[in-house]
Amino acid sequence: MKIRKMLFGLMFVLFWVQNGVQAEPAQEFVLNNGMKVVVREDHRAPVVAHMVWYRVGSMDETNGTTGVAHVLEHMMFKGTKKYPDGSLSKIVAGLGGKDNAFTNTDYTAYFQQIPKANLEKMMELEADRMENLQFKDADFQKEIRVVMEERRWRTDDQPNALVDEALRATAFNAHPYHWPVVGWMNDLQNMTVNDARNWYERWYAPNNATMVVVGDVKAAEVKKLAEKHFGRIKPKKMVPTKPQVEPIQKGERRVAVKAPAENPSVVLAYKVPALKDVEKDSDVYALDVLATVLDGYDNARLSSSLVRKDQVAIAVGADYSAISRGPALFVIEGTPAKGVSVAELEKRLKQEIANVAGKGISPEELQRVKTQLISSQIYKRDSMFGQAMEIGVFEMSGIGQKQIDRIIEKLKEVTPEQVQAVAKKYFSDDSLTVANLVPVALTEKKK
Known part of the structure; x- marks a missing residue:
C-alpha cells in the first residue's frame, strides 16, 4: 500500500x-x-x-x-x-x-x-x-x-x-x-x-x-x-510487547520472487529513520520532501527521466512514511521497458538519488514540489473521514495530533541543502534490500 x-x-x-x-x-x-x-x-x-x-x-x-x-x-x-x-x-x-x-x-x-x-x-x-x-x-x-x-x-x-x-x-x-x-x-x-x-x-x-x-x-x-x-468499562493491565529492535544492517540483501507476471520489476528499500521526536528528527522532513521530488506529482524526477525522457521504464515509484511505531523504509521501484534489464533499471533508480546527492535541488524545484503536492491533496480537506484518519494515525504513532501544526512548521523550513544532505546520508548499499520479480509462465505456477 x-x-x-x-x-x-x-x-x-x-x-x-x-x-x-x-x-x-x-x-x-x-x-x-x-x-x-x-x-x-x-x-x-x-x-x-x-x-x-x-x-x-x-x-x-x-x-x-x-x-x-x-x-x-x-x-x-x-x-x-x-x-x-x-x-x-x-x-x-x-x-x-x-x-x-x-x-x-x-x-x-x-x-x-x-x-x-x-x-x-x-x-x-x-x-x-x-x-x-x-x-x-x-x-x-x-x-x-x-x-x-x-x-x-x-x-x-x-x-x-x-x-x-x-x-x-x-x-x-x-x-x-x-x-x-x-x-x-x-x-x-x-x-x-x-x-x-x-x-x-x-x-x-x-x-x-x-x-x-x-x-x-x-x-x-x-x-x-x-x-x-465507554466510561463504565473497566481498564485492563496492559503488558506491552517486548522491544524487538532491528540490528544494524551490515550489507546489501537481495531476494527474488518467481511468479506469473507479464513484466519483471525491481524494488529497492533503504533503512531510514521514522519520526519519534518532532523537534530533533529533522532528517525525516527532508526525506519526505525527497520522496516527493522523486515521485510526488506527474512530472516528478523518476517518471520524467526514466519513463518519458529515456524510456527505460514503463512504471516507477517512490514511497516513504515517517509516521510509524516501528522502523521505516524508503522505497523506490520500477518496471523496466522492453529490452531494458532489471539490473540496468536498478542502476538508473540509484542514479536518480545520486543526482540529488551530487547536485541537489533548486529552491524553485522545492517550491514547485510543495505546490504540486498541496494541489493533489486539496480534496482531502473536504473529507471528515480523512480528517479522522489523520488524527488517529498520529495518535497511534505516539506523536499525537497536537503535534501536527508543529510538523507543518518543520516541513516549511526544509531547505534544498537538507534534501541533498539526506540523499548523501542514507542511501548506502549497506542499508539496502533489493527484491526482484522474476516472471514465469502461468503453466510454471505450481512447480
Missing part, C-alpha cells in the same frame, strides 16, 4: 497553512478508565465520522500466531449477546450509515460514517463489542476460512504483493515488521478460536483505545456520550 500517497505522508497538511484554510482545532480528553477521546467539530454537513482505534497491530504478534490481529478484526463483526449474529453492520446500514475496519502493522481501527443523530447508537455498539464480544467456534471457523482466502487472492495470487512480502521479510530480521499483516498461511491454518479470544482479552480495553469523532457535533456533548457508554 502506498501509504504516503494515500494519506499518511507528512507534507499533505501544508495545504492548511499555505492556502489560509485553518482546520477547527481538535479537542481531546481522557476518561477515568484511560480511554482517550479526540473531537474535531466540522459543521459543514450533518454527518459524523466515528472511529475507535486500538493501539495494537501485527507488530505486537509473535511467531505462531501471525495474522491474529486481523483475524480478531473479522471476529469483531460477529456479535455480542445484545447484538448477535453480525447484526451490528445491519443496524448501521439501517440508520443510513456505513461501517468497516482495518488492521495495520501498528493499529486496528473500526469506523462508522453516519448521520449525526445516530452518533450515540454507534458509541453504544462499539462499547458493547469492546466489552462483550462473543467467540463461537462456528463463527471463528467461518472467518478463518475467509481470511485464508483473502490471503490467497490479495497476496498469493498477486505478484507485486508477494514481492512486497518477501522484501519486508528480508529487510527486517528481528523486528515483527518481518511478517505480513495478514499472517503466514501456516499460522492461519493452525489458529484457534482461543488465539483470537486471548488477543481480544489482552488488548481490547478502554485504556488501549482512542475514539476519534469528526463532524457536526459539539465536543462537550461527545464527552458526555463517551462517559456514558
Whole structure:
C-alpha cells in the first residue's frame, strides 16, 4: 500500500497553512478508565465520522500466531449477546450509515460514517463489542476460512504483493515488521478460536483505545456520550510487547520472487529513520520532501527521466512514511521497458538519488514540489473521514495530533541543502534490500 500517497505522508497538511484554510482545532480528553477521546467539530454537513482505534497491530504478534490481529478484526463483526449474529453492520446500514475496519502493522481501527443523530447508537455498539464480544467456534471457523482466502487472492495470487512480502521479510530480521499483516498461511491454518479470544482479552480495553469523532457535533456533548457508554468499562493491565529492535544492517540483501507476471520489476528499500521526536528528527522532513521530488506529482524526477525522457521504464515509484511505531523504509521501484534489464533499471533508480546527492535541488524545484503536492491533496480537506484518519494515525504513532501544526512548521523550513544532505546520508548499499520479480509462465505456477 502506498501509504504516503494515500494519506499518511507528512507534507499533505501544508495545504492548511499555505492556502489560509485553518482546520477547527481538535479537542481531546481522557476518561477515568484511560480511554482517550479526540473531537474535531466540522459543521459543514450533518454527518459524523466515528472511529475507535486500538493501539495494537501485527507488530505486537509473535511467531505462531501471525495474522491474529486481523483475524480478531473479522471476529469483531460477529456479535455480542445484545447484538448477535453480525447484526451490528445491519443496524448501521439501517440508520443510513456505513461501517468497516482495518488492521495495520501498528493499529486496528473500526469506523462508522453516519448521520449525526445516530452518533450515540454507534458509541453504544462499539462499547458493547469492546466489552462483550462473543467467540463461537462456528463463527471463528467461518472467518478463518475467509481470511485464508483473502490471503490467497490479495497476496498469493498477486505478484507485486508477494514481492512486497518477501522484501519486508528480508529487510527486517528481528523486528515483527518481518511478517505480513495478514499472517503466514501456516499460522492461519493452525489458529484457534482461543488465539483470537486471548488477543481480544489482552488488548481490547478502554485504556488501549482512542475514539476519534469528526463532524457536526459539539465536543462537550461527545464527552458526555463517551462517559456514558465507554466510561463504565473497566481498564485492563496492559503488558506491552517486548522491544524487538532491528540490528544494524551490515550489507546489501537481495531476494527474488518467481511468479506469473507479464513484466519483471525491481524494488529497492533503504533503512531510514521514522519520526519519534518532532523537534530533533529533522532528517525525516527532508526525506519526505525527497520522496516527493522523486515521485510526488506527474512530472516528478523518476517518471520524467526514466519513463518519458529515456524510456527505460514503463512504471516507477517512490514511497516513504515517517509516521510509524516501528522502523521505516524508503522505497523506490520500477518496471523496466522492453529490452531494458532489471539490473540496468536498478542502476538508473540509484542514479536518480545520486543526482540529488551530487547536485541537489533548486529552491524553485522545492517550491514547485510543495505546490504540486498541496494541489493533489486539496480534496482531502473536504473529507471528515480523512480528517479522522489523520488524527488517529498520529495518535497511534505516539506523536499525537497536537503535534501536527508543529510538523507543518518543520516541513516549511526544509531547505534544498537538507534534501541533498539526506540523499548523501542514507542511501548506502549497506542499508539496502533489493527484491526482484522474476516472471514465469502461468503453466510454471505450481512447480
